[in-house]
Amino acid sequence: MTLTYQAPLRDMRFVMDEWLDAASWWRDVPDWQDLDSPTAQQVLEEAARFVEERIAPLNASADLEGCRFDAGKVTTPAGFRESYAEFVEAGWPTLSLDAGHGGQGLPQLLDVALQEMLAGANHAWLMSPGLTHGATACLQTYGSERVKKALLPKVASGEWLSTMCLTEPQAGSDVGLIRSRATEAPGTDGYFIDGSKIFISGGAHDMTENIVHLVLARGPDAPPGTKGLSLFVVPEWLEDGDGGRSCNGVYCEGIEKKMGLKGSPTCTMRFERAFGWLVGEAHRGLACLFVMMNAARLQVAMQGLGHAHTAWQRAHAYAQERAQMRAVSVPPGANVAPGKAAPIAFHPAMRRILMELRAIVEGERAIGYWTAHWLDIAARHADVAEREQAAQLASLLTPIAKAFFTANGYGAASNALQVFGGYGYIHEYGIEQTLRDSRVSMLYEGTNEIQAIDLLIRKVLPDGAVAFDVLLRQVRAEARLCQESDPPVRAAGAKLAELAQTVESTTRSIKARHAQDPETAYRVADDYLAMLGWMLLAFAWARALRIATPQCEAETFYVEKRETGRFFFDYPLAAFAYRRSLVAAGCEATLPYV
Structure with a gap:
């Protein structure tokens, strides 16, 4: 049973190499012309080795030991100081820092993948070095x-x-x-x-x-x-x-x-x-902090993803080995004697939870890395107009990712705990710690409610909201590609096009109603953000289906990707309609004072 953190390197490679095709764009950036997919994967493999061997083993013990305060001095748990010194010595804080400031100058996409690993392995450890990237950007820009x-040199290096x-x-x-x-x-x-x-x-x-x-x-x-x-x-x-x-x-x-x-x-x-x-x-302090806070919010989004991945990984491993009750059905080739208890992973209730966890985790990974890729384009594209558009789109995606991913991270931990039954409620199995650790991500760097208000009030409803139109164009372009693809993918493309149209019409309705009742957008902002989050997951899975379906005979990975994508459109995506109904209700209802 695998209850220690393992980095999802195969899926990371799929997102970077096939879903994003990031390396083909890197070749157009002078500083990254020598960066190819194998090199990027070597970086991630080395990061995974460090995280799995040095950071993850400290997670449970640090939770029990905690920090100590004595006469103004704070002592962190055993192993934190030493492992952080190794982290700095290996150069991980400078991974995406500009080479002119002593960094390695690699894409933010790789740094975001590192942040996901660290959050999934040991969120508490990540909290102290978590602001290094944002603080460096702030001092570099405004210091x-x-x-x-x-x-700056000592902040940037992590010293x-x-x-x-x-x-x-x-x-x-x-x-x-x-x-x-x-x-x-x-x-x-x-x-x-x-x-x-x-x-x-x-x-x-x-x-x-x-x-x-x-x-x-x-x-x-x-x-x-x-x-x-x-x-x-x-x-x-x-x-x-x-x-x-x-x-x-x-x-x-x-x-x-x-x-x-x-x-x-x-x-x-x-x-x-x-x-x-x-x-x-x-x-102008808030303007200076903007660079730092944007970086922090994307990192918090990756914390939500990291927690969801850890929850899925632990629940999946436990469900494969825990035998309870006879199964209604078993998969082909399963070695289960008639009338004997079967692994709980075979039971429909558990299969649903596990599949929902996987669909959310892998869909969010694509969207989170996509956001980081837009930040790289905003920083490095040769064309000024392309840089500006990429920056606007990344700014739109950031509050969605922060709020949607962290809410799902907490929800995933709770659902994963349910797979463990009573064992999930005790410390040794780790999932109750994930549940506790994940909750705060919905609160800091702007609560999720504030993220929703920022999205709708400041970035979608105002006239000239260019980024929102760009996002819908991206979604519709993918829908068209899917509808021109293999038959199994066409239905996903049609559904994605329908979602984009619903989001656009719903946004117009909110804008019209808000002009009459200035509380409207504030009432519906949370559900509106979640609705966009589900549309983005549909976008992620439609593209994944389009890529994976023709390759199902090449590798089991693509078969699993296809089946998870089909499940997403058949089942969890119903949450989009639910959130849409709440937005509609919020546009008409009023909220009493309590």
Whole structure:
């Protein structure tokens, strides 16, 4: 029985090589002309080896041990510090970092696959280094020359870890209520930061010698609300240039006792005349954080996928070996004596759960990697217009992926636990930890409700919402290709075209109703996002069916891909109609106050 994490390398290769055909585009990028599919797969295989051997084995023990807080110091679980040092030494934090800043310069697509592995193997371990990519992008884009020289190289390499300090007790998602203040430090080019922040992942730990905090605060003469927020970079320790260092007025006042992710310290931080430098322009802090938050939200989406994959993998392995009751039917060639108990994987109720898990996991992997591929196009395409369109599409897909994947990650863990029965409720089988660890992903980096509002209010309904039209064109183009393909694929193409039309007409209805009732879009946003999520899974599976069906005689993998795709269109896709009905109800109903 396989209850330890195993990276899904075969499906990753399918998505990159066949579903995306990424290598053919890499050849058009000067820096990637030598990057081909075999090389990319070697990178992923080496990443999988490291994750499976060094990171995954720490998952269960870290959950039991947790983090320790003593007099302002935080100690992470056994093995975290050592394995992170190996992670940095191997160069994994710099995988997709620009070569000009000391990185390996590989596509974000490969980094996203690495993030999926790390999240599926040990989400708590990932939490501390999770912001490295986003913090690097933020400092690289908006940092002063002094910051780029003094801090960026160590942040980018992973030698120093970083945090994002936004939340305060009175200011959760409403950052306009932030009270932390910044005052000019006389005789310097910096500021003193004073204030308290809560829920800071990795705010204090023993994994690196220094921690670099990106802090939202109000500068001198700041206007109220979000327009008065500036971003500052504040190291925990200040270096004096002679090899010495001094405490910088950054204090951890405690760590949270949490439902899950017990191996990750979630800290309450106090800044007391902590010296820092302005990042970007004054009063433009949220704009500077945008780069960091987008990267963080896609990573959170991959956490949802990682949890769903781990849940599917554990449940599938357990169901194949656990024998209970006689089966109504058994697959051809099954070695089950008449009248004897059969593996629970043969029972219809369990087969349904397992197939739904697989369909969601493999469909989301395609969409998650597709989003990362658009980010690569946005960064590297030779044509400016193509870069802009790719960036818009990635920006549209990001809130869908973050909310849809994380909701499904938690749901997948719960459904997988059901496969284990009573054994799933105890720690030794691992699935109850996956259930607990996965829940927070629906909350941070903007709750899923905020993602839905961002999608509908800011990115779909406004006039000139180019990305939404581009997305529908992509979906319809795939539908046409499927309808021109082998007979078994045509039905999927027809259904995909129908879904695109339904999404378009539903969007028009919401827009018309919202003009009359300004609460409409806010009421239906969650169900609308889920509806788009199911359409994207249908898009993923239609393309997978079109690719796999002609190759079913070549490899069992393609047979399984075809059967899972057929199942998706026959069964789980019914959720699209359910969400569509809730959107329709929300357009007409009103919500009472409670």
